[in-house]
Amino acid sequence: MSTEGAGFSLSGKTAVVTGANTGIGQAIAVALSRAGARVVCAGRSPIDGTREMIGHDHAGVLSITADLSTPGDHARIVEETLSWAGAVDILVNNAGIIRRNDAIDFTEEDWDAVVDTNLKSAFFLSQAVAREMIPRGSGKIINIASLLSFQGGIRVASYTASKSGLAGLTKLLANEWAGKGINVNAIAPGYVATNNTEALRNDPERYKAILDRIPAGRWAQPSDIAGAAVFLASPAADYVHGITLPVDGGWLAR
Numbered sequence: 001m002s003t004e005g006a007g008f009s010l011s012g013k014t015a016v017v018t019g020a021n022t023g024i025g026q027a028i029a030v031a032l033s034r035a036g037a038r039v040v041c042a043g044r045s046p047i048d049g050t051r052e053m054i055g056h057d058h059a060g061v062l063s064i065t066a067d068l069s070t071p072g073d074h075a076r077i078v079e080e081t082l083s084w085a086g087a088v089d090i091l092v093n094n095a096g097i098i099r100r101n102d103a104i105d106f107t108e109e110d111w112d113a114v115v116d117t118n119l120k121s122a123f124f125l126s127q128a129v130a131r132e133m134i135p136r137g138s139g140k141i142i143n144i145a146s147l148l149s150f151q152g153g154i155r156v157a158s159y160t161a162s163k164s165g166l167a168g169l170t171k172l173l174a175n176e177w178a179g180k181g182i183n184v185n186a187i188a189p190g191y192v193a194t195n196n197t198e199a200l201r202n203d204p205e206r207y208k209a210i211l212d213r214i215p216a217g218r219w220a221q222p223s224d225i226a227g228a229a230v231f232l233a234s235p236a237a238d239y240v241h242g243i244t245l246p247v248d249g250g251w252l253a254r
Helices: 023-034 048-054 071-085 108-136 157-180 195-201 204-213 223-233
Strands: 014-018 038-043 061-065 090-093 139-144 182-189 244-247
Touching: 014 023, 014 071, 014 108, 023 038, 023 048, 023 090, 023 223, 038 071, 048 061, 061 071, 071 108, 090 108, 090 223, 108 139, 108 157, 108 182, 139 157, 139 223, 157 182, 182 223, 195 204, 223 244
Parallel strands: 014 038, 014 090, 038 061, 090 139, 139 182, 182 244
Antiparallel strands: none
């Protein structure tokens, strides 16, 4: 069965993906492109590797350099996307950072940096995009949450707070915007081999403890998350609103 026949085609759509230079964001950007979408990669870092992975269709990729923690950049991302493609059909709020320290020693600086990037920016970019989607009566917003949207974790106070908040924000926005034609959902990746988890993977005891709990028997690769993003961005998910979908190798079922 073709993806178009199954309702998974993104042909003619334009997607904005934040933090698409590496890891999960990069994999999602590539998958959305392969499903037919034009892709706007927004963030601080160059996306040369992402362009190379997408391949020949570089005309279908736009890079916007932006500081997502700066409110003024959210409107600019939308404006530049509209100038390039005429619409914003899909937003993937993927950009995120993590800071690790015992809660008793956690600093205000590390709290603000993580919450501003992971939660505040996702809200205000969603708001800016929704102002363009609502008059058209359609759009897809996908937030990249975490297993720590469901669990507490250790030594990542601001990350847990931001990802728990993002799951709640997903429900709030779905409640307000579902009737306006906008689907707001989230994906909660399990343990994925990315820059954010390098410290865990370099700790033999933590790495083994995590691996031993994953029913699938392996850590995820970024590409494991991309299929869920294509689904939630596609017409196949038109009646899906307000969920946080775990893609975790069975971690939460354990």
